[in-house]
Amino acid sequence: MPVKGESRSVTANARRAQILTATIETIAELGYGQASFARIAERAGLSSTRLISYHFAGKDELISALIADVYADMGRFMAERMADCADARDALATYIRSVVAYIAAHRAQMQALMSVFLGYRSESGASSYDADSEREVLGHLQGILRAGQESGAFRPFDTFVMAATVQRSIDGLPFLLRTAPDLDLEAYAEELAELFDRATRSAP
Amino acid sequence: MPVKGESRSVTANARRAQILTATIETIAELGYGQASFARIAERAGLSSTRLISYHFAGKDELISALIADVYADMGRFMAERMADCADARDALATYIRSVVAYIAAHRAQMQALMSVFLGYRSESGASSYDADSEREVLGHLQGILRAGQESGAFRPFDTFVMAATVQRSIDGLPFLLRTAPDLDLEAYAEELAELFDRATRSAP
Amino acid sequence: MPVKGESRSVTANARRAQILTATIETIAELGYGQASFARIAERAGLSSTRLISYHFAGKDELISALIADVYADMGRFMAERMADCADARDALATYIRSVVAYIAAHRAQMQALMSVFLGYRSESGASSYDADSEREVLGHLQGILRAGQESGAFRPFDTFVMAATVQRSIDGLPFLLRTAPDLDLEAYAEELAELFDRATRSAP
Amino acid sequence: MPVKGESRSVTANARRAQILTATIETIAELGYGQASFARIAERAGLSSTRLISYHFAGKDELISALIADVYADMGRFMAERMADCADARDALATYIRSVVAYIAAHRAQMQALMSVFLGYRSESGASSYDADSEREVLGHLQGILRAGQESGAFRPFDTFVMAATVQRSIDGLPFLLRTAPDLDLEAYAEELAELFDRATRSAP
DNA sequence: CATGAATGAGCGTTCATTCAT
DNA sequence: TATGAATGAACGCTCATTCAT
Numbered sequence: 001m002p003v004k005g006e007s008r009s010v011t012a013n014a015r016r017a018q019i020l021t022a023t024i025e026t027i028a029e030l031g032y033g034q035a036s037f038a039r040i041a042e043r044a045g046l047s048s049t050r051l052i053s054y055h056f057a058g059k060d061e062l063i064s065a066l067i068a069d070v071y072a073d074m075g076r077f078m079a080e081r082m083a084d085c086a087d088a089r090d091a092l093a094t095y096i097r098s099v100v101a102y103i104a105a106h107r108a109q110m111q112a113l114m115s116v117f118l119g120y121r122s123e124s125g126a127s128s129y130d131a132d133s134e135r136e137v138l139g140h141l142q143g144i145l146r147a148g149q150e151s152g153a154f155r156p157f158d159t160f161v162m163a164a165t166v167q168r169s170i171d172g173l174p175f176l177l178r179t180a181p182d183l184d185l186e187a188y189a190e191e192l193a194e195l196f197d198r199a200t201r202s203a204p
Numbered sequence: 205m206p207v208k209g210e211s212r213s214v215t216a217n218a219r220r221a222q223i224l225t226a227t228i229e230t231i232a233e234l235g236y237g238q239a240s241f242a243r244i245a246e247r248a249g250l251s252s253t254r255l256i257s258y259h260f261a262g263k264d265e266l267i268s269a270l271i272a273d274v275y276a277d278m279g280r281f282m283a284e285r286m287a288d289c290a291d292a293r294d295a296l297a298t299y300i301r302s303v304v305a306y307i308a309a310h311r312a313q314m315q316a317l318m319s320v321f322l323g324y325r326s327e328s329g330a331s332s333y334d335a336d337s338e339r340e341v342l343g344h345l346q347g348i349l350r351a352g353q354e355s356g357a358f359r360p361f362d363t364f365v366m367a368a369t370v371q372r373s374i375d376g377l378p379f380l381l382r383t384a385p386d387l388d389l390e391a392y393a394e395e396l397a398e399l400f401d402r403a404t405r406s407a408p
Numbered sequence: 409m410p411v412k413g414e415s416r417s418v419t420a421n422a423r424r425a426q427i428l429t430a431t432i433e434t435i436a437e438l439g440y441g442q443a444s445f446a447r448i449a450e451r452a453g454l455s456s457t458r459l460i461s462y463h464f465a466g467k468d469e470l471i472s473a474l475i476a477d478v479y480a481d482m483g484r485f486m487a488e489r490m491a492d493c494a495d496a497r498d499a500l501a502t503y504i505r506s507v508v509a510y511i512a513a514h515r516a517q518m519q520a521l522m523s524v525f526l527g528y529r530s531e532s533g534a535s536s537y538d539a540d541s542e543r544e545v546l547g548h549l550q551g552i553l554r555a556g557q558e559s560g561a562f563r564p565f566d567t568f569v570m571a572a573t574v575q576r577s578i579d580g581l582p583f584l585l586r587t588a589p590d591l592d593l594e595a596y597a598e599e600l601a602e603l604f605d606r607a608t609r610s611a612p
Numbered sequence: 613m614p615v616k617g618e619s620r621s622v623t624a625n626a627r628r629a630q631i632l633t634a635t636i637e638t639i640a641e642l643g644y645g646q647a648s649f650a651r652i653a654e655r656a657g658l659s660s661t662r663l664i665s666y667h668f669a670g671k672d673e674l675i676s677a678l679i680a681d682v683y684a685d686m687g688r689f690m691a692e693r694m695a696d697c698a699d700a701r702d703a704l705a706t707y708i709r710s711v712v713a714y715i716a717a718h719r720a721q722m723q724a725l726m727s728v729f730l731g732y733r734s735e736s737g738a739s740s741y742d743a744d745s746e747r748e749v750l751g752h753l754q755g756i757l758r759a760g761q762e763s764g765a766f767r768p769f770d771t772f773v774m775a776a777t778v779q780r781s782i783d784g785l786p787f788l789l790r791t792a793p794d795l796d797l798e799a800y801a802e803e804l805a806e807l808f809d810r811a812t813r814s815a816p
Numbered sequence: 817c818a819t820g821a822a823t824g825a826g827c828g829t830t831c832a833t834t835c836a837t
Numbered sequence: 838t839a840t841g842a843a844t845g846a847a848c849g850c851t852c853a854t855t856c857a858t
Contacts, residue, residue, distance in 0.1 A: 011817075012817075015817085033236070033237045033323050036851075036852065037852080037853060038851075047819065048818095049854090050818080050821095050855090051817095051818070053853075054817080054818070118318075118322040118323065118379075119235065119236070119237055119322060120235075134383070157395060157399070158395045161399070165396065168369075168372040168373055168375070169369040169372055169373065171376075172368065187362070188365055191361060191366070195366065195403045196403070198402050199400070199402045213841065213842090215842075216842080219842085219843095241827080241828065250843095252844060252845065252846095253828080254829095254843075254844060254846095255843065255844080257828075257829060258844090259842095263829095419838075439731070441645045445833090446830075446832095456842090458839080458841075459838095461832075462839070466833080467832065467833095523730075526726075526730040526787075527643065527645055527730065527731045565806070566800075566803045569803040569804065569807070570803070570807065572781075572784065573777075573781040573804065573807060580776065587746075595770070596770075599769060599770045600777065603773070603777060603811045606810050607810045623820080623821075624820075627821085627822095648847075648849085649848080650848080650849095659823065659824085660822085660823060662822075662825095663821085663822065665849075665850060666822070666823090671849065
């Protein structure tokens with residue numbers, strides 16, 4: 001039985017990573033609903049699903065770990081990109097461009113993440129992962145928007161609505177990429193940046 | 205074994221409607237993945253799941269019927285609302301307000317529809333319903349946007365990106381309503397209308 | 409509820425015949441195991457399986473009627489052909505040629521009959537139809553063989569074994585025709601006639 | 613989920629054998645059509661049908677395994693018996709006696725095999741097992757017959773027809789044994805041997 | 817750390833049949 | 838005579854999980 005405390009052995013972590021990778025690929029390809037332990041084990045080349053149950057307490061923990069992993073990776077990426085932004089307008093545009101860039105470079109992960117968010121209802125906890133993560137992500141965006149309003153760069157508007165709209169405009173990309181894999185994401189990002197700059201800025 | 209020909213009997217249609225209602229409620233509440241025939245039958249107060257299989261050829265047909273029903277209803281609602289719009293700016297704002305209004309009045313239906321779109325992969329057809337319906341919906345929006353650009357009311361922008369962004373900003377509402385049922389949708393709609401008016405209009 | 413007594417109305421008989429024809433075709437094509445009421449009704453163009461249940465007390469009666477029908481028809485055919493046979497050798501050869509000829513002209517019926525015999529276990533009665541019919545058919549053949557032995561035309565042998573062998577050599581034809589529909593049945597019959605003439609006759 | 617690679621564990625093989633035995637008994641007694649997983653599991657004393665699904669990929673694999681098992685066993689038996697035959701006449705008689713002897717000693721297996729052949733339509737493959745196996749079995753018999761014709765021991769005749777007739781005369785035995793379990797199979801074999809010797813031999 | 821074996825519950829579907837017109 | 842509606846039981850199969858090494 002694997003550790004519940006703080007650290008895990010090296011090989012255990014390797015196995016977990018291997019399983020998570022297979023899980024991401026499976027969900028990205030078949031959708032959350034079709035991602036059974038059996039199919040994940042098959043893709044990972046495991047002899048039985050038992051190995052998944054062994055390294056993860058259950059499906060809930062597997063999905064939680066997946067979300068945490070992707071979020072952590074994306075968080076690192078975003079933190080680096082957002083480090084030096086001149087002002088709020090720059091920060092918003094940079095945010096949009098950065099998330100789109102991350103999605104472009106991690107299609108499977110993002111596809112899987114979205115599929116999980118939309119297909120997953122934890123039967124243990126009352127609230128879904130969606131709610132918590134959502135609040136967190138939107139919180140960050142709202143921070144940027146509020147700062148812009150305070151500095152006078154942004155016009156008055158409901159920061160929650162604006163943040164949600166920005167986020168949704170990006171969230172949908174993984175699904176869009178399913179049916180249009182050749183989409184020019186850089187151009188897409190520029191269009192969005194321009195769109196939300198006009199939607200938010202105070203001056204004409 | 206009902207129907208091969210053209211029409212259905214009155215009682216059969218009543219049963220179908222009853223089952224569809226229960227299906228919508230079940231999916232809206234539990235998500236597509238948890239919406240089994242058993243749970244639907246239980247909610248509908250049916251003696252056995254056999255009745256569902258009897259009135260619908262299979263799960264595929266049940267879901268197809270659900271989508272068609274909701275779409276038809278929404279289509280009627282939208283057509284009425286969009287009938288007389290002065291210009292493109294008005295049309296865009298009306299579109300946003302109308303869809304939001306429809307969602308506000310048909311939360312369960314929309315919740316179910318979204319859940320189906322995101323959790324459903326038809327094993328029969330290659331493409332999911334999502335792809336086809338999406339194209340259709342976006343097509344309508346793109347029509348409004350292009351008309352505005354041609355009349356000079358809208359600035360130049362990629363109509364596909366803009367249409368997708370508008371649509372996503374509304375699509376997400378059913379999910380938002382899950383965690384925030386008390387959201388002021390009228391205000392939300394006004395914020396979106398203002399947001400996209402600024403994002404699209406040509407003049408300062 | 410249809411008659412249990414002796415006669416049936418004209419239209420009822422027509423319906424029964426229509427259903428029996430569809431049943432024969434269905435069984436011949438898909439095998440007894442796949443011949444459900446639903447599939448039979450579909451092939452017969454009936455609106456519901458209820459019509460079958462209405463005209464036949466149950467599956468057992470449907471199958472019984474099928475067997476009886478085919479047997480009666482084959483019986484008439486055979487009686488005519490076997491009418492004037494010079495001697496036992498002639499009778500045996502004629503029997504073989506006649507049954508083969510009948511099979512050639514009624515492939516679906518025979519295919520269905522065989523499929524029923526081999527796939528059917530009446531849950532009501534203890535003995536299967538096979539046993540009774542078998543005895544009857546073999547009885548006829550044994551009669552021919554015994555007569556030949558008494559007249560000295562046939563050598564001594566176990567008439568039951570010989571009759572069974574003759575019958576099996578013909579029974580299998582419907583199945584053979586499945587995989588080899590172009591089989592020359594006339595030639596086949598001649599080979600069998602020669603084979604069993606040599607196997608039975610007394611003189612060298 | 614047992615095995616993707618090459619071999620199976622000891623206990624797994626034991627379970628498979630146990631399940632196969634129960635399957636054979638069930639089919640032999642009730643016929644292929646009534647041999648559900650539930651009935652097989654009950655006979656085998658398994659806690660649930662899940663164990664069957666666990667050890668065999670599906671009903672198709674279960675039936676395939678059954679056929680392969682019985683054929684392999686019969687093949688070994690026949691190979692040993694047919695090892696030293698003086699000539700074609702001897703070979704033919706030995707073939708008949710051997711198959712009958714095998715049937716006598718393995719009634720349930722043969723009953724099951726026949727029931728499967730006649731009641732089974734694989735939905736995966738276009739052709740049934742019957743067709744392939746049939747060709748193989750008849751091929752062997754035809755080999756014996758052709759050799760006899762070439763050596764002059766056998767008269768000219770269609771080897772396919774003769775082989776099919778021989779085979780059918782034996783195939784039917786399992787069914788005959790159902791209604792007449794006390795049949796003297798040794799005597800039966802002798803009658804058949806004599807019958808087909810006369811039918812095939814060239815000299816008077 | 818890993819694994820084969822086993823499990824009960826649930827899935828969507830199909831079955832022959834009965835009820836009520 | 839015909840029919841739509843309804844039904845419970847059973848089907849093969851897959852699910853995530855647990856037991857015992």
